[in-house]
Amino acid sequence: MKQYLSYSQEVLEAKEKGLPIVALESTIISHGMPYPQNVQTAREVEQIIRDNGAVPATIALIDGQIKIGLSDEELEMFGNAQGVAKTSRRDLGYLLATKKLGATTVAATMICAELAGIELFVTGGIGGVHRGAETTMDISADLEELAMTNVAVVCAGAKSILDIGLTLEYLETKGVPVIGYETDVLPAFYTRESEFAVNFRVDSAEEVAAMMRAKWDLGLRGGAIIANPIPVEHSMEASFINGIIAKALEEAEQQGIAGKNVTPFLLGKVKELTEGKSLESNIALVKHNAKIGAGIAVALTKK
Numbered sequence: 301m302k303q304y305l306s307y308s309q310e311v312l313e314a315k316e317k318g319l320p321i322v323a324l325e326s327t328i329i330s331h332g333m334p335y336p337q338n339v340q341t342a343r344e345v346e347q348i349i350r351d352n353g354a355v356p357a358t359i360a361l362i363d364g365q366i367k368i369g370l371s372d373e374e375l376e377m378f379g380n381a382q383g384v385a386k387t388s389r390r391d392l393g394y395l396l397a398t399k400k401l402g403a404t405t406v407a408a409t410m411i412c413a414e415l416a417g418i419e420l421f422v423t424g425g426i427g428g429v430h431r432g433a434e435t436t437m438d439i440s441a442d443l444e445e446l447a448m449t450n451v452a453v454v455c456a457g458a459k460s461i462l463d464i465g466l467t468l469e470y471l472e473t474k475g476v477p478v479i480g481y482e483t484d485v486l487p488a489f490y491t492r493e494s495e496f497a498v499n500f501r502v503d504s505a506e507e508v509a510a511m512m513r514a515k516w517d518l519g520l521r522g523g524a525i526i527a528n529p530i531p532v533e534h535s536m537e538a539s540f541i542n543g544i545i546a547k548a549l550e551e552a553e554q555q556g557i558a559g560k561n562v563t564p565f566l567l568g569k570v571k572e573l574t575e576g577k578s579l580e581s582n583i584a585l586v587k588h589n590a591k592i593g594a595g596i597a598v599a600l601t602k603k
């Protein structure tokens with residue numbers, strides 16, 4: 301297994317010294333945001349993690365290797381290159397063997413983080429059960445990964461491009477805890493609230509670390525969702541964004557978008573229809589998650 305892992309110097313040193321490390325995904329760079337905001341955000345997020353006492357490890361596939369920690373040039377490449385493959389669990393073997401460029405989703409990043417011994421992962425949004433999944437069966441592999449891979453995932457809740465209720469039911473079946481960070485209500489990415497409650501509320505990084513440690517000490521496999529609401533000043537009016545999302549969903553259906561193209565298509569449409577406002581919100585919430593996530597990574601090293 302080790303032959304596939306390649307660490308940046310920064311991450312290698314952090315591992316040797318037992319410093320807190322935060323995993324970051326690359327699909328958000330290659331398929332989740334437009335250039336150049338994607339690269340700029342990736343850099344800023346890494347810096348926020350450093351400023352809050354942890355070491356960032358952005359993960360991606362390059363030339364048959366799983367890179368744990370990207371250089372500045374590599375970040376730029378993932379933001380800008382054409383034909384980077386969106387990489388989930390099913391894609392890892394093929395993309396490594398063929399030495400293609402792969403941007404890892406939440407599912408694949410969790411797998412690689414666990415292989416690298418990283419317990420905490422920060423992102424913006426996770427995949428989930430899509431609306432209409434009862435006929436399309438479009439359920440993100442991210443949910444299965446949360447059920448079986450030992451990495452805690454900080455995100456801004458579930459987007460309403462998904463069926464949030466069904467996503468929560470699925471997570472309940474799979475035994476994945478959904479934790480509200482300083483909130484009783486599940487945030488919905490662009491908005492601080494949804495109509496759904498979280499399973500448990502926590503109010504500090506130490507509480508998150510303690511519950512993850514207890515779960516893993518028991519040998520219970522899987523991660524957790526740490527849902528951190530978007531800062532108020534960047535949040536959107538629910539009625540506004542939900543109207544936009546409805547339009548984006550309609551267009552996706554008309555154009556017959558399916559499989560792994562659904563989420564990137566919807567994100568792009570929402571950005572277009574909000575005239576870039578959704579991108580601004582997306583950037584702000586990822587940065588906020590980076591700050592909270594670094595704190596949790598620090599707390600985990602003390603548990």
Ligand code: PSU
Pocket residue numbers: 325327328329331332333404405406407424425426427428439440441442459559560561562563564567
């Ligand atoms: N949600 C976002 N931005 C993203 C994604 C989700 O707001 O970039 C990406 C993540 O990488 C996530 C993936 O793991 O989309 C889910 O894709 P799918 O729904 O095809 O499983």
Ligand code: MN
Pocket residue numbers: 438439440441559560562
């Ligand atoms: Mn899907």
